[in-house]
Amino acid sequence: MNYYLRRTARIPLTILAVASLTFGLIRLLPGGPYTQLRVQLARQGMPAEQVNARIEALQNIRPDAPLYVQYVDYMVGVLQLDLGQSISMNEPVMDVLARALPWTIFLVVTSTVLMFVLGVFVGAIQAYWEGSTFDKLVSSGSILLMSVPYYIFAVLLLFVLGFKQGWFPTSGAHARSLDPAVGLDYYVSVLRHAVLPVGTFTIGGIGAMALNMRGNGIQVLGQEYVEVARLRGLSDTRIATRYVASNAILPMYTSLLLLIGFRLGGTVILEEIFTYPGLGDYLISAVNANDYPLMMGCFLVITATLVVSVYIADMTYGLIDPRVSVGETDGY
Template structure:
């Protein structure tokens, strides 16, 4: 009961924090909310009203009395939001924000819920078959598809489906929510029309999303299939179908369940660009219109609504997962590692319990004294005066941290392919602009076909600019964003996750409240909002802003990992022999979470490039910098969705985006093997054996 109460209070606190953030962001409007809204009203044609009347309208729009002190404005705003659900009045629609959002919300829920359910069901079904057919053509083919589909942003898939299935084949409507000839209501023609209009958004999210679920389900199922309780179930004569569904399937789905609910809220964040592509009037399109017009009451109301939906989904995930797996509720009872209660809780007893639970042979069930004797011998050996020479240490360090990882990467086809693609992009970004002339328009070279002119290897645009030159000169700025954003997400996520899990107590609670708050705010709308308050003229700064809440997943994962690591027997032993908390953290905790951090860097890079291109495509970031998103936007604006002649203008920037994303996925998968102890040992042993075989034999004393 205490655990459920804690989760409820945490969810409510997160909502309060987000609404307070919205209020104070309104106060940061240029010139203050009053002057800004007055300027908006003047631009909207209200110049015939007196300044007093406009000031009164401004007060209505921002939902506070702007002439009152700031604390009274805060009371007015919070009471209006919590007691009346009043977010103010939209400037461009001249309607209450709450009414606009409530009317549009069911349409976003309609296609988003269908898309995420289809994605999840197809993914876990396919993943189960992949696990049971491990190594078959189905497993191999599905894995390749999952990697490729994960490299395609949903909005790129949306544009491609819009072109082929919408405009070329005309299988589905390309815009709107339903046909004008149908009457809204619970009648078959209207429902069929609504489903057909939502088909392309649903297909876009499903096709690019279920591969990730399939890989997750496959990995979890393979782990379950190797556990001892399944052997017992087979010996008891249980039917294979019952074992597959009740035991393997249920336990494999559990870790994916939270992601399923959070994924629903993630689609709401992506609805901004998806609904803009299909002109689908849901919450995302209304929010985008408000962003374009700088309609702050509408923007704030939309972001608060999307964030609240996310919080509700995470809250449901927490409560229901606690019922499905009661072990998670024990997490809240763990004491701080650095607290006095930690050592009072009989560490010797926990050491024995941990050792016995992780050993299956009788030889592993040794006494605490024997274990401590071995540990002491290890310490004596490591810190004795018989240390290796400086040359040997340098050689061993180079072998362990440089040579072995390189051999592992070169032995894996995914890492080789990913490295090759990444090296090509690095060359394109670092050297390409000096080799390829800057793109210049020419009326004599409009729509040159690809691969027909050496001067324009990828063809030209409607203004005669070389597509290859556009892609090349956009690459350096994209690399800057990716590097800055990925490093920011890695550093912040690592610090927060390790501190939260290792220190525990109040530090853990505060950091997790901050993490949960940032996690619940949809990333794309948040970045769009921040772009109005921050001068995004620097590519490195853009990357950091794009990663503003990209670190939360790493922080949560590291926290869970550290919570497990600090209970390990070797960590307990270090504590008992007097190693400081900082020393334990540096030598025993951090090295074991480096794989998670390194792999997350590639994942963060993929997220940064997806959001970067999306924002430049929407025109939210208009810095004059070249970007693949700008090129895609120009192609769509000039009619590339309607003509095969101008299609290369659209396809090649998309291809660059997909290839770059593919390289990060392949590097992440190949890099995972670098941190696998068994793989490292095997490659290190092979190298040692080859060295010994090649080394000349030394003469013995007898010779």
């Protein structure tokens, strides 16, 4: 019980530390926060008091207050889920994040699940046929996929399947003329628009997943219960998928949840390439527009998601694999 309490207590402390770090780093950017906005408002002839009031309304901090007071005001707002108002979009940051986050989660979760399922299946077959021509070819291909950055695949898929062949849309999350009320046509459009970004993320990670599964599978193949399965006359496919995969997959469970968290931050470049209206696309827009409230909100959401992913993996791994004792890895 103490183990679970310690792990749970670390979540708010970690998020608090990240929020504090974000608060400090943003203020170290050239010119500091709101400098450009202050200049623009001053050029419009707005009095200094109104300028400060405008900035305070945007971020819920008093710009003329000492730094520690600004920090306290900001942290109080974070605890109340009030991240201020976006400068470039003139709406609450939470509304922008609530609109963008579902698209990013859909992209990340779908691609990660596809990559995991395909990688596990291919890696299990590789492990069972270790040293075969199939194993050598797939291993070489997996190393190649690991060596090429995912955004290279994004550009290639976008050019070949999007612009050259015209098979899939090249930007957006759905056709602008459609909305959820349309029904089936809307969801078909969503899937078509997601094919290229989801395919990019899947291709970019399937090589590492297959090699990881291959290494775990080779270790499992040396166990006695696999030899018993062979003596029972079970088919190679059944042994590879049921016996090898089901046991070799356990050590990869934690990495799967961590991967989802890390990929949430990795969508910045991907969503920019495909103009996909997710968290990463809004983050790039916030950086270009010096939109500090939106920038800080995106950083905070990405970090919180990663922290929660680690927590879920840590709390549930003992349930997935009973061989692991609770609290055994508390020292890392």
